[in-house]
Amino acid sequence: MCLGVPMKIVSRDGDTVVAEVDGVQREASIMLLNEEVAVGDYIIVHAGFAISRLDEEYAEETLSLMREVFSEEDMA
Amino acid sequence: MKHGMKFQDEFRDRGLVQNMAANIRTMAQRLTSPVNFMEVCGTHTMSIYQYGIRTLLPENVRLVSGPGCPVCVTPIGYIDRALACTTDRDNIVATFGDMLRVPGSGSSLMEKRAGGADIRIVYSPLDAVALAKNNPDRRVVFLGVGFETTAPTIAASILEAIRLGLKNYCVLAAHKTMPAPMEILTADPELNLKGYLCPAHVSTIIGAAAYRPLAEVHHIPCVVTGFEPADVMQGIEMLLAQNLRGESRVEIQYSRAVSWDGNPKALAILHRLFEPCDAVWRGLGVLPGSGLAIREEYADFDAERALTLDVPEAAENPACRCGEVLKGKLTPFDCPLFASHCTPETPAGACMVSSEGTCSAAYKYGR
Numbered sequence: 001m002c003l004g005v006p007m008k009i010v011s012r013d014g015d016t017v018v019a020e021v022d023g024v025q026r027e028a029s030i031m032l033l034n035e036e037v038a039v040g041d042y043i044i045v046h047a048g049f050a051i052s053r054l055d056e057e058y059a060e061e062t063l064s065l066m067r068e069v070f071s072e073e074d075m076a
Numbered sequence: 077m078k079h080g081m082k083f084q085d086e087f088r089d090r091g092l093v094q095n096m097a098a099n100i101r102t103m104a105q106r107l108t109s110p111v112n113f114m115e116v117c118g119t120h121t122m123s124i125y126q127y128g129i130r131t132l133l134p135e136n137v138r139l140v141s142g143p144g145c146p147v148c149v150t151p152i153g154y155i156d157r158a159l160a161c162t163t164d165r166d167n168i169v170a171t172f173g174d175m176l177r178v179p180g181s182g183s184s185l186m187e188k189r190a191g192g193a194d195i196r197i198v199y200s201p202l203d204a205v206a207l208a209k210n211n212p213d214r215r216v217v218f219l220g221v222g223f224e225t226t227a228p229t230i231a232a233s234i235l236e237a238i239r240l241g242l243k244n245y246c247v248l249a250a251h252k253t254m255p256a257p258m259e260i261l262t263a264d265p266e267l268n269l270k271g272y273l274c275p276a277h278v279s280t281i282i283g284a285a286a287y288r289p290l291a292e293v294h295h296i297p298c299v300v301t302g303f304e305p306a307d308v309m310q311g312i313e314m315l316l317a318q319n320l321r322g323e324s325r326v327e328i329q330y331s332r333a334v335s336w337d338g339n340p341k342a343l344a345i346l347h348r349l350f351e352p353c354d355a356v357w358r359g360l361g362v363l364p365g366s367g368l369a370i371r372e373e374y375a376d377f378d379a380e381r382a383l384t385l386d387v388p389e390a391a392e393n394p395a396c397r398c399g400e401v402l403k404g405k406l407t408p409f410d411c412p413l414f415a416s417h418c419t420p421e422t423p424a425g426a427c428m429v430s431s432e433g434t435c436s437a438a439y440k441y442g443r
């Protein structure tokens with residue numbers, strides 16, 4: 001029940017957004033979010049509320065760092 | 077599997093995870109004694125079992141599951157109080173689905189529902205508020221359990237009920253707050269913990285700074301970690317690196333969702349409605365200041381105050397080892413009931429009920 005699901009915002013009407021993951025759409029309130037979000041942004045949805053915005057740039061950065069540190073050559 | 081997010085698949089990349097495992101094995105050769113790392117997040121527990129992460133680790137790097145599943149840490153006495161709410165047929169009891177099968181002293185919500193009690197599963201606390209709005213002559217009692225991830229959503233539901241002028245919505249609150257049990261377990265010499273994979277979603281709300289006392293006063297490395305397999309592996313690697321350097325700091329692996337300060341707006345709503353209280357944790361007993369009680373000014377929305385619940389002393393199934401499993405002292409496989417008398421269909425204890433429970437994850441994915 002503590003699951004938070006990463007979803008993409010597909011539309012917004014005031015404090016309510018419709019977000020999507022794997023083709024499933026769901027309404028979520030953004031009244032607990034501390035930052036502005038727009039259509040196309042990623043959020044973590046928990047119990048019908050967006051609790052955090054997911055930063056795509058940070059995600060890319062983490063991945064490229066991982067790849068750099070854990071590259072095939074180093075492991076050989 | 078198709079994913080809504082393009083990088084999700086990459087955090088599950090087998091090659092990357094294998095390389096990280098090789099690196100962890102190399103690092104672990106430098107350890108002078110084995111290390112135990114604990115995860116305190118149901119989502120981590122699920123991920124660790126689902127992706128077989130333990131099988132990728134060397135023998136001297138061990139993962140232990142802690143009290144990270146909100147349904148599991150809810151004590152049996154609370155379940156009994158929830159069951160008592162169903163007796164008055166004017167009440168509609170609204171709950172998240174995974175509370176349904178948790179055994180109370182005598183029965184479960186599921187059994188009460190089969191006996192005619194009006195119990196509704198909701199996805200969001202706002203759905204429970206909508207139920208109250210659509211049933212003006214009944215009272216909706218929402219079962220408010222969960223950590224800091226969930227507590228603000230329940231607080232928001234009470235604010236919504238106020239906005240709608242509803243007088244027939246209340247919450248039976250048993251929220252718990254996170255760093256408290258971690259401090260207790262750090263001090264336990266039997267567990268001998270050398271690091272925490274700190275919870276992912278709880279930390280989006282409370283922020284990574286909340287773990288500083290653990291790292292600085294209790295000298296235990298803390299890494300706030302995401303729950304994809306590559307995240308968990310990197311979290312383990314970061315904990316290992318701290319151990320090898322003889323450090324204890326808070327680090328954020330899950331920086332795409334977690335900041336140092338958390339979510340101040342959600343925290344403000346949480347603190348507006350709730351105040352700290354002592355709370356009973358399954359397996360851990362009473363931990364001072366580790367729970368959240370509804371503030372006096374919102375007493376009308378507090379089921380404990382609004383209803384008179386007469387509940388006898390709770391009786392646990394003496395064979396269930398949930399308490400020890402939640403403390404990381406036993407694995408599900410050490411419990412005599414596991415997979416025989418206790419299965420997800422006929423659970424004997426809470427850890428088998430919630431999909432985030434250690435026993436449920438162990439049952440589903442073996443290993």
Ligand code: SF4
Nearest residue numbers: 397398411418425435
């Ligand atoms: S297997 Fe069942 S009875 Fe045993 S500890 Fe887990 S939940 Fe409790």
